Amino acid sequence: MNTDTRKYAASSDWSRPPPGIFWRSILSSSRNDALGMRRWQLWIWWTRSRSFSEWIITFRDLMTFPLDSLLGTIRTARQYASKVKHEHRIPVHTQLKDMLALRVKTKLPFRLYYQLQLFLPDRKPAADQFFLETGKLFQVLSLAFQESGDFQIFLDKRSFEAWCIKHGFPSIKTLAEFADNKVVRRSPEPLPPADLISKPTDGEGGKGVELWRHRINNGISSWTNGTIEARSCEELESCIASTAARHNRPLILQPCLSSHPVVRAMGNGALCTLRIMTISKQVGDAEMLLVVLRMPTGTSAADNFDTGGLAAPVDIQSGKCGMAVYKKDGYPARKLALHPDTDEPLFGQTLPYLTESVNLVLRAHNTLSPKWPVIGWDVAILDDGPVLVEANHMPCPALAQIPTGIPLGSTRFVDCLLEQMRTTFHV
Template identity: 30%
Template sequence: MLSAGSRLRRRARSAVRHLRQRAVRAKQSPSTPYRRRAPTSDLERLLELYERTFGSVDNDPSMSTYAKVRRAASEVRKFVKATGQYGGTVRRISGVPLRSQLVGQIYVKTKYRLEPDEFYRFRLYESENRTVAGSFLRGLVDARMRDMVIRSMNVDPASLDDKLGFFAVCKKNGIDTIDVVASFANGDVVWYSRDARPPARDLFAKPAQGVGGHGIEFWTHEGGVYTSQEGVELTAEVLVDHLAALSESTDYLLQPRLRNHPALAVLSSGGLCTVRVVTAMEGPRSEPEVLVTVLRMAASSSTVDNFGEGGLAAPVDPATGVLGPAVKKALAEAAVDFTVHPTTGHPIEGSRVPLWDEVTALARRAHQAFPHLLVVGWDIAVTTEGVVVVEGNSRPGSNLSQQPGARPLGLTSLPGIYLRALQRGPG
């Protein structure tokens, strides 16, 4: 009896033979003229603009039918590989047969040009998600159109990338954020506290230009000594020397370490949870609009909530702050719904982010302090000391925005916001 993998490979070979036979027949007949209906939605207009600007191999009017079919045949192998890697987990959890997954990948690639990783990331093997498959923004499309908008508006997003400058703007505009104790650059230190020394409390150090949680350090204070996650104990003076030495290669910031609000502490393995709130603001006189709300949580032994570093992400109802089931970014686990936290055992689904109205209000006020930016992803923490902005991201990732809860960006007002910004240009 053939194994499931052997049956899948046999079906794939049969599909390739069929496509090749079609290619041979198509080679003998002229290619039909390329036609498409006029776009009717902002998303369709955005995708048409993308194709006119960057081109599309999948829908190239100059490509013959024979070439298109040959290309499709070569891509079947990619679909088979993805099905072999992730299909077994999907079949076990959702009950979708491997053959249906293979056919589904071919369908969404042909109709919407979505790749196998997007098929599994957004769970397009589920009929409910398949009906809105065309509304998911591909990562490359979102990134290229966003950068195109930034160039068209002639704005510099560096005000968010420079964490020290970001802190200064927030303080100037009364935006609650995490205090900076000191900054370190080229071996020198600049103090922002009156005592000009590390305070007697837990501390957090991070690169001033870092992303993704890389290079961060946690220091627990007890008995006049600061202890790292690895168990290294340093006095205040030695800690300053240590951070000054690190700053010889990259600038560092020293900040107080904040703790999760009790309602969120049970949803983390120790790291600070943050709510990603994506807002859009179409000019200084407009009101910021909330587009996406997602809660990120640290899992396992991780001390960071970063989605790309094994953290969990759960969709948040923008009106109520209630959580849906969480997911992980890794495709090998993308089919799994985490209804309870894998480390703490506390329910995720149905829990509510505390002080929710304050979270969304803070995101809107923060965007008003940066009115030149069109779209920002704010990371906001709800702590024992209140609600604070951790940082802003001028290039919020489409995966984090769309994968939790399978909520397509194309169903938000984002496509229209991009188009209007391109029409307005600078200013």
């Protein structure tokens, strides 16, 4: 692993030895559902290295858990309960009772009751099978994988692009790469007179993405990010190189792709992407779990759900979009049938190339060696079909569950993840 990506891999703080006899008996009997997954999270939490003072705090928190749960339920209800009562006609006392019962049973953070809309009649029966806390499991598992095979593609966009080229998967071409205040790699072709995107090689969540709009004045090409104007290819490269040096992280420059017209009309003009979650065991073919369409809003060049993008569930059989979810206004998230900026219809729209997109990510997952149990693939649908944007080895459970209403604990998500945990830790 090269030095640029090592620091973005899982920290050694997540290293855990194989479980001892006590934990082995608990983990070996865990079911393949959300409650079984929480046993593994509990093992990770208890076996973390702590100082004496930290152990004192840990036991104090355990002793005060009942009171903290009651007070936390009341505080959270004060923030969200009136909105739910007004919009969904659910009495406040019912919300309090259900939230407290869920907290005691699952130890879920209070706000998740509203984040995941577990008060809804169709979600309430399986409320204990929803979760957002997968990060600990993925981090611990990453340490066992990060030096092996194709794992590098999850940590660095350059490695992902090279892997796609090697296996013949369509992906976004990098035009230039920047580090140490200079261009370290450049495509043989000159920069195209078109909009371009710069982004960190290790970025996630749309952070660090900059859109460089192209324009022509008096026959002279220039690019601007809204603050700086670069009047030549050399000036643009110099601007991005200095940004890479200032933030001490490599950047890449890529063409600003345009979605298929049907998909483009559902956003703000910037690229929309599918999040397709696939799952796999080490033996056997990968399976498709769910599909969500992400759409940017406002002036954003990124469609990230956490930073203001919309997310709509996609029916796998028909290719039609469900109601879009917009959570930037706060929780519970707002559901929309139209795009808030353009009033273009979202609900019921049929996506082109969905079957081809699903087949693409399944082939990609099956190509990985060794196979990672759960992957969130970002796919752009262009005029001539799908292209891979990136692969996420710690896919966001909120993006999977809030728009779709699917409790991941009731799917094979947990089955594949826990099988790999048992194999890795010899349970």
